Amino acid sequence: MYCRAILVLSLLQLLCLAYGQLHPTTPARYQKLPSLREQAAILDGWRDERVANIPALLTKYRMDAWLISQREHAEDPLWWSVKYxxxxxPHRRTxxxxxxxTSTLAGQPNPLRWVDNTGAVWPELHQVLERYRPHRIALNTDKFIAFSSGLHVGEYEALAEELGERWMERTVNEPMLAIEYVAARVPGQLDYYRDLQEITWALVEEAFSEKVITPGVTTTEDVEWWYREKMLLLNVTTWNHPRVSVITPESFPGWSGxxxxxxxxxxxxxxxxITAMGMNTDVQHMAYVLRTSQGETDAPQGLKEGLKSANKMQDIVLEKMQAGKTGNEVLSESLIEMIDEGIRGQIYCHPIGDYGHAPGAVMGFTNLPYFVPVLGELRILPNTYYSIELYAYSFVPERNETLRFRVEENAYWNATTEQWHFVRGRQERFHLVNARAEYTPTLFVQS
Incomplete structure (x- = not known):
């Protein structure tokens, strides 16, 4: 009987997905993450899986070696994705x-590592290069892409002086090495990323409720700082200060609430x-504060229609996001279909993972709505995570005004279906703040 119930529930969930009903049917719960000690073991396992893919990545881009030199307080961005x-x-000079x-380095640690502040690293590195004789050595010196430009000027000068012309003339700038390495996910991460998404949703659902908001008293800044304090209690942190806003016709996506x-x-x-277990989430949700003093029990229909338009834009972007296309191609195709659908809005999607704004192709910026140089010309990579971030304009008759309906959800690449799927569905109905309702405290659950 239990197995049959689970099967029926699974079929109902699939039907919901098939018909576009992607809003989770149950409230989010605060998932209990592993202890920090357990997390460290998990993270190190993921790190080893990812580093094991570097030889194949070097071969793909016709590189024999990849050299990273950095000092404490001047870290290469790559460091945070290769460290334990x-x-x-990276203490001293790492x-x-x-x-x-291959060749004489077969079976040697990968990477070879030196931690030194005496200069002893240079003769030892020379010895390795003499044995290995690499023809193409990648350095992170790209002038356009941050993740591929982590070699500081002082370190570059030190390398040039210590390695000499013989080896420096074999160095190459290949930005895709860092982009692909940092962006790629390993299978074990997804289950924990789902937990992070549910924690994120649980935070939003609690913040946008009568437990936190008292109309006429609570400010948007109060809610922002509630998020910060609550995250500390959950043993997670954040990569940006929460931005809470009252949406008006004048409000525009920005860096503050x-x-x-x-x-x-x-x-x-x-x-x-939120940030936890070496990964980041990024969402934008909306809530409506019910006019309970007037007996209101739901959001006005005009607001619901605006959210539907934003959801339709999400559908369009996910459909166009085929691996191998450039970000600008996806952006252009999506904008054309939006016109066909009669939708006005803006798209500004980005990769997410080790960083909130992770390396890879972007689809629009708020200030570059039609074409993005460099980052928009990168190709969509499979086996990554993305933030589907955008807004739709929609006229709200009940208010006699046009508003931006701003949404964002995280999606992952499903290698089996070769499609993008939302990690925990998406917002398709407003969070409702009911000042007269009695709230039930949200409980922790064991994941």
């Missing part, structure tokens, strides 16, 4: 040499994400 969980900085596991007292009838918005 209990490492917090030099890493990744190789293809508004400074408003929240009232009945307000349309609220939050943009934030």
């Amino acid at each position: 969980a209990t490492e917090y900085a 030099v890493l040499l990744f190789h293809t596991n 508004t400074k408003d007292i929240i009232h009945e009838g307000d349309l609220l918005h939050v943009d934030f994400g």
Whole structure:
């Protein structure tokens, strides 16, 4: 009987997905993450899986070696994706040499690592290069892409002086090495990423409720700081300060929320994400503050139609996001279909993972709505995560005004279906703040 019930529930969930009903049917719960000690072991396992893919990545881009040189407080962005969980900085000068596991370096540690402040690293590195004789050595010196430009000027000058012309003339800038390495996910991460998504949703659902908001009293800044304090209790952190706003015709996506007292009838918005287990989330959700003093029990229909338009834009983007296309191609195709559907809005999607704004192809920026140089010309990579971030314009008759309906959800690449799927569905109905309702505290659950 239990198995049959599970099967029926699974079939119902599939039907919901098939018909576009992607809003989770049950409230989010605060998932209990592993202890920090357990997390460290998990993170190190993921790190080893990812590093094991570097020789194949070097071969793909016709590189024999990849040299990273960095000092404490001047870390290469790559460091945070190749270090072990209990490492917090590359002490002294830390030099890493990744190789293809061929020739004289076969079976050697990968990467070879030196931690040194005496200069002893240089003769030892010379000896390795003499044995290995790499023809193409990648350096992170790209002038356009941050993840591929982590070699600081001082370190570059030190390399040039110590390695000499013989080896420096073999160095190459190949930005895709860092982009592909940092962006790629390993299978074990997804289950925990689902937990992070549910924690993120649980935070939003609690923040946008009568437990936190008292109309006429609570401010948007109060809610922002509630997020920060609550995250500390959950043993997670964030990569950006939560931005809570009252949406008006003048409000525009930006780097800060508004400074408003929240009232009945307000349309609220939050943009934030959490950081835990070496991964980041990034969501934008909206809430409606019910006019309970007037007996209101649901959001006005005009607001619901606006959210539907934003959901339709999400559908369009996911359909166009085929691996191998450039970000600008996806952006252009999506904008054309939006015109066909009669939808006005803007798209600004980005990769997410080790960083909130991770390496890879982007589809639009708020200030570059039609074409993005460099990052927009990169190709969509499979086996990655993305933030589907955008807004739709929609006229709201009940307010006699046009508003931006701003949404964002995280999606992952499913290698089996070769499609993108939302990690925990998406917002398809407003969070409702009911000042007269009695709330039930959200409980922790064991994942």
